[in-house]
Amino acid sequence: MSPLAAARLAVIKVGSALLVDETTGAPNIAWLEAFATDLARLRGRGQGVILVSSGAVALGRERLGLRDRRLNLAEKQAAASAGQSRLMRAWETALEGVGLGVAQVLLTPDDTEVRRRFLNARATLQTLLACGAIPVVNENDAVATEELRYGDNDRLAARVAQMVGADLLVLLSDVDGLYSGDPRKDPTARHLAAVSRIDATIEAMAGGANAEAGLGSGGMATKLAAARIAAAAGCRTLIALGRTPSPLAALEAGARHTLIDAPSTPAAAYKAWIAGSLTPRGLVVADAGAVAALQSGKSLLAAGVTAVEGAFGKGDAVVVRGPDGRDVARGLARLDASEVARIRGRRSAEIEPLLGYAPGPVIHADDLAWLESRAS
Numbered sequence: 001m002s003p004l005a006a007a008r009l010a011v012i013k014v015g016s017a018l019l020v021d022e023t024t025g026a027p028n029i030a031w032l033e034a035f036a037t038d039l040a041r042l043r044g045r046g047q048g049v050i051l052v053s054s055g056a057v058a059l060g061r062e063r064l065g066l067r068d069r070r071l072n073l074a075e076k077q078a079a080a081s082a083g084q085s086r087l088m089r090a091w092e093t094a095l096e097g098v099g100l101g102v103a104q105v106l107l108t109p110d111d112t113e114v115r116r117r118f119l120n121a122r123a124t125l126q127t128l129l130a131c132g133a134i135p136v137v138n139e140n141d142a143v144a145t146e147e148l149r150y151g152d153n154d155r156l157a158a159r160v161a162q163m164v165g166a167d168l169l170v171l172l173s174d175v176d177g178l179y180s181g182d183p184r185k186d187p188t189a190r191h192l193a194a195v196s197r198i199d200a201t202i203e204a205m206a207g208g209a210n211a212e213a214g215l216g217s218g219g220m221a222t223k224l225a226a227a228r229i230a231a232a233a234g235c236r237t238l239i240a241l242g243r244t245p246s247p248l249a250a251l252e253a254g255a256r257h258t259l260i261d262a263p264s265t266p267a268a269a270y271k272a273w274i275a276g277s278l279t280p281r282g283l284v285v286a287d288a289g290a291v292a293a294l295q296s297g298k299s300l301l302a303a304g305v306t307a308v309e310g311a312f313g314k315g316d317a318v319v320v321r322g323p324d325g326r327d328v329a330r331g332l333a334r335l336d337a338s339e340v341a342r343i344r345g346r347r348s349a350e351i352e353p354l355l356g357y358a359p360g361p362v363i364h365a366d367d368l369a370w371l372e373s374r375a376s
């Protein structure tokens with residue numbers, strides 16, 4: 001089966017060169033319509049899809065009369081803000097034409113790097129997917145600053161894939177994958193169909209003159225950087241030609257591409273990240289019943305918490321300690337330490353009057369990593 005047909009949740013990055021007609025500066029309607037049919041097929045098979053779409057700057061240039069010259073940063077941001085609505089209109093027309101719902105999500109790096117915001121952005125994307133809609137993501141270019149931007153949508157797409165636990169990142173571009181050299185200059189350049197690990201040899205291939213291969217802002221180096229982020233999150237990356245009319249159908253029919261493998265699954269990578277890479281900001285002590293519930297895959301509720309230590313905030317990593325003093329798990333807190341301190345030991349029905357709202361679990365099962373070796 002093609003990796004695309006096997007994907008549970010795919011993040012697909014579409015570059016400006018595919019979406020925007022170079023001669024008119026307007027959306028490439030024919031390509032969009034064919035691509036919408038492609039996406040409808042994936043959705044019809046029950047696969048989740050998130051699009052990461054460029055094209056705001058390119059479409060806004062034309063609208064603001066800024067074509068045919070180099071733009072400074074403020075002009076680029078102005079063009080992006082004029083072009084983003086045009087970009088969404090093009091997506092809406094194409095996707096609604098095949099019965100798919102569309103939703104715009106504009107992100108800045110804080111939304112994927114700051115954990116509290118990450119949890120919010122993730123919840124929005126998950127809800128959109130549960131509603132059957134296709135989120136169309138772009139960087140919030142109008143407000144992004146030079147120091148604080150993803151800079152290219154290959155990397156943004158990889159961060160989105162990591163955030164939602166996607167199992168496939170598809171980078172549709174103007175090259176059909178990785179080569180051992182720049183195929184435009186080097187006739188001996190070899191196409192690589194499969195890469196099991198991004199090692200020094202692969203890095204070297206995408207470096208130097210080859211780094212900029214391909215149009216758009218992302219050359220091979222940014223594609224590899226994106227693939228590296230995705231691989232660390234347990235997500236495979238597929239680099240393929242996007243210009244063909246139905247690139248996804250072409251891929252399923254065996255079109256040439258490069259598939260970069262990931263060493264683990266998204267779920268395992270996420271739990272390993274929680275267990276190993278984050279510095280815990282606090283501690284909650286759980287009673288024996290809660291520890292047993294956690295071990296069987298349930299969330300940690302306030303009712304099972306007997307004590308709280310540290311000044312953790314929402315989204316921070318915390319340690320879960322059992323009544324015997326052993327650390328049994330780590331997770332991301334959905335409530336801050338002062339909230340947990342106020343409601344610990346209480347049943348859900350008692351909590352709402354106390355806080356004025358009904359909070360979720362202290363740690364959701366999805367964000368909890370069981371520390372098996374330490375808990376035996």
Ligand code: GLU
Nearest residue numbers: 054055056057152153217
């Ligand atoms: N966010 C930019 C845009 O929509 C594109 C950045 C990129 O393609 O890497 O125009």
